[in-house]
Amino acid sequence: MTEPAPLLEVSALSVVRGGAAILDIPSFALHRSETVALIGPNGTGKSTFLLALAGLLPTAGGRIQFCGQPVVAGYASTELRRRLVMVFQEPLLFDTTVYENVAVGLKFRNLPKHEINERVNSCLERLHIAHLSGRSARKLSGGEAQRTSLARAFASRPEVILLDEPFVALDPPARQALSNDLEQMLRESGTAAIITTHDQIDALRLADRISVMNRGRIVQSGTPSEVMNHPVNEFVATFAGMENIFSGTVAAAGDGLFSVAVSDRVIEATGDGTEQGKAVICIHPEHVALSFSNPADSTSSIRNVFPCRVSKVVSMGLFSKVYLECGFTLVASITNQSLASMALQPGMQLYASFKATAVHVLRKG
Amino acid sequence: MDLFVDGIITAWKLIISLDAEVLAVTLLSLKISCSATMISLCSGIPAGVFLALSNFPGRRLVISMVNTGMGLPPVVVGLFVTLLLWRNGPFGSLEILYTPLAMVLAQSVIAAPIVTGITIASIQNLPANLKLQIQALGATRTQTVWLLVREARLPLLAAVMAGFGGVISEVGASIMVGGNIKGQTRVLTTATVMESGKGNFDVAIALSIILLLLAFSVNYLLTVIQQRERPR
Numbered sequence: 349m350t351e352p353a354p355l356l357e358v359s360a361l362s363v364v365r366g367g368a369a370i371l372d373i374p375s376f377a378l379h380r381s382e383t384v385a386l387i388g389p390n391g392t393g394k395s396t397f398l399l400a401l402a403g404l405l406p407t408a409g410g411r412i413q414f415c416g417q418p419v420v421a422g423y424a425s426t427e428l429r430r431r432l433v434m435v436f437q438e439p440l441l442f443d444t445t446v447y448e449n450v451a452v453g454l455k456f457r458n459l460p461k462h463e464i465n466e467r468v469n470s471c472l473e474r475l476h477i478a479h480l481s482g483r484s485a486r487k488l489s490g491g492e493a494q495r496t497s498l499a500r501a502f503a504s505r506p507e508v509i510l511l512d513e514p515f516v517a518l519d520p521p522a523r524q525a526l527s528n529d530l531e532q533m534l535r536e537s538g539t540a541a542i543i544t545t546h547d548q549i550d551a552l553r554l555a556d557r558i559s560v561m562n563r564g565r566i567v568q569s570g571t572p573s574e575v576m577n578h579p580v581n582e583f584v585a586t587f588a589g590m591e592n593i594f595s596g597t598v599a600a601a602g603d604g605l606f607s608v609a610v611s612d613r614v615i616e617a618t619g620d621g622t623e624q625g626k627a628v629i630c631i632h633p634e635h636v637a638l639s640f641s642n643p644a645d646s647t648s649s650i651r652n653v654f655p656c657r658v659s660k661v662v663s664m665g666l667f668s669k670v671y672l673e674c675g676f677t678l679v680a681s682i683t684n685q686s687l688a689s690m691a692l693q694p695g696m697q698l699y700a701s702f703k704a705t706a707v708h709v710l711r712k713g
Numbered sequence: 714m715d716l717f718v719d720g721i722i723t724a725w726k727l728i729i730s731l732d733a734e735v736l737a738v739t740l741l742s743l744k745i746s747c748s749a750t751m752i753s754l755c756s757g758i759p760a761g762v763f764l765a766l767s768n769f770p771g772r773r774l775v776i777s778m779v780n781t782g783m784g785l786p787p788v789v790v791g792l793f794v795t796l797l798l799w800r801n802g803p804f805g806s807l808e809i810l811y812t813p814l815a816m817v818l819a820q821s822v823i824a825a826p827i828v829t830g831i832t833i834a835s836i837q838n839l840p841a842n843l844k845l846q847i848q849a850l851g852a853t854r855t856q857t858v859w860l861l862v863r864e865a866r867l868p869l870l871a872a873v874m875a876g877f878g879g880v881i882s883e884v885g886a887s888i889m890v891g892g893n894i895k896g897q898t899r900v901l902t903t904a905t906v907m908e909s910g911k912g913n914f915d916v917a918i919a920l921s922i923i924l925l926l927l928a929f930s931v932n933y934l935l936t937v938i939q940q941r942e943r944p945r
Contacts, residue, residue: 399845402849404845404848404849423848423853423854426851426852426853429848429849429851430851433849433850433851434845434846434849435846435849436842436845436846436849438840438842440840440842440843440846442860442863442864443863443864443866443867452847452850452860453850453851456850456851456852456853456856457851500850501850504850504851510849
């Protein structure tokens with residue numbers, strides 16, 4: 349079976365500003381009904397990439413194709429651009445009612461009045477802002493304004509929707525609620541989406557695929573689990589939420605296992621260990637288990653067990669991060685329930701353990 | 714002091730009794746200045762929008778010329794319009810010098826840079842990404858420009874006020890291209906100059922009060938609209 353042609357396809361795209369390339373994307377594709385999260389720190393070119401895809405920014409080179417047709421910046425491809433809508437980070441609402449704001453894109457397309465009415469009301473309802481229909485857009489809260497902005501984009505029923513940091517200005521509860529509604533709308537409408545975010549939680553929640561960007565380039569693309577569990581380099585690892593990144597030297601190898609000396613400890617990892625020399629490894633905080641008794645006494649499959657001392661406990665809302673001193677600093681992520689049952693306090697002595705398969709090798713040699 | 718008090722009393726009498734001549738002068742003032750404001754809006758808003766949104770070499774030079782033009786001395790405008798309309802001048806054959814039309818023309822030249830300058834500022838004060846967001850929602854060029862102007866409508870009211878205020882109160886150009894001909898081109902400002910020159914201070918004060926009231930009521934009306942729409 350051949351894979352269907354992508355909806356949006358990019359090849360050798362570059363954007364230059366002030367003589368320097370700020371965006372360099374050799375290839376990128378978005379398929380029908382797919383949600384891709386572009387993650388990366390601020391100022392890394394995510395918004396620029398979206399602007400270029402939306403045909404709002406002149407490119408220095410390369411090609412953007414939407415349904416097989418080239419997207420060019422400016423008003424030349426308005427008809428094509430109408431099937432692809434971009435939503436900016438700030439709501440940028442017009443100085444009129446919520447209803448009129450949502451109707452704007454439909455009026456651009458000269459739709460009949462009854463259809464405009466029907467589509468606007470349906471979008472307002474799906475985003476739970478129908479009661480604000482007649483309110484002035486200037487009197488909305490941040491969350492309401494963001495919802496209006498999204499309704500305005502969805503009302504024109506685009507095939508692709510480009511969302512630039514849709515949750516950035518919202519407080520956590522509003523963020524969670526909007527994220528749920530957005531996910532449902534994307535699923536129901538089958539709209540393909542690219543969402544930029546610097547928060548990997550948003551990315552994990554919404555995306556079928558994650559592309560990690562750094563300095564105008566995509567450094568890794570893949571399913572959330574590929575990117576989270578197999579980051580290609582330290583940058584992706586840090587960004588994907590791995591805090592336990594260690595560099596050491598390969599001490600011994602054989603039988604599909606090898607060990608890396610980190611500080612004065614040895615961490616065992618799976619993989620062919622024929623190479624010798626330096627290695628950079630990482631462990632997801634979620635994969636670190638904590639116990640008061642030595643787990644090696646009861647279960648033998650755990651390769652890495654370290655006696656350690658709790659140095660700090662930080663609440664992250666639904667879970668907590670425990671910082672451990674075991675010759676090196678190890679971070680474990682545990683549920684609040686476990687935290688309470690173990691009554692963890694700084695200074696307590698316990699055992700941290702993780703499997704050899706949980707150790708991910710970023711670089712060797 | 715008596716002169717002042719007497720002047721004010723006579724002035725009120727003239728106003729209340731709806732003196733035919735004062736009325737005619739007032740109506741002509743309004744007609745000319747309103748027409749000139751309309752013309753300057755029709756030329757100044759599109760020009761301002763273009764200058765605010767376009768990008769061409771020399772754009773900054775043009776914008777600074779417009780800004781300079783916002784303070785154009787009316788007598789200089791009067792002089793140039795007179796020269797252009799003079800019998801032997803390039804447009805002499807139109808024979809419109811010393812007519813209300815010439816005054817409308819001169820006042821439009823005075824108001825146009827004011828309207829253009831304020832329009833440029835209003836459009837440029839809109840959020841930087843607004844134009845792109847409008848485009849991103851599928852707008853054509855015309856739809857984009859129209860929506861931007863609509864978004865800038867409140868600051869644009871200031872352009873109307875400043876334009877009208879500038880021309881209703883100017884005297885230099887009106888007297889030069891209009892000639893202050895009784896019953897034809899005599900307006901509030903030129904009549905005030907003439908009456909005070911003749912020593913008829915009561916009439917001059919009456920005309921000044923009317924001028925002030927006129928300027929005030931037009932601006933008051935526009936301010937009410939502007940403030941009513943302004944979000945709190």
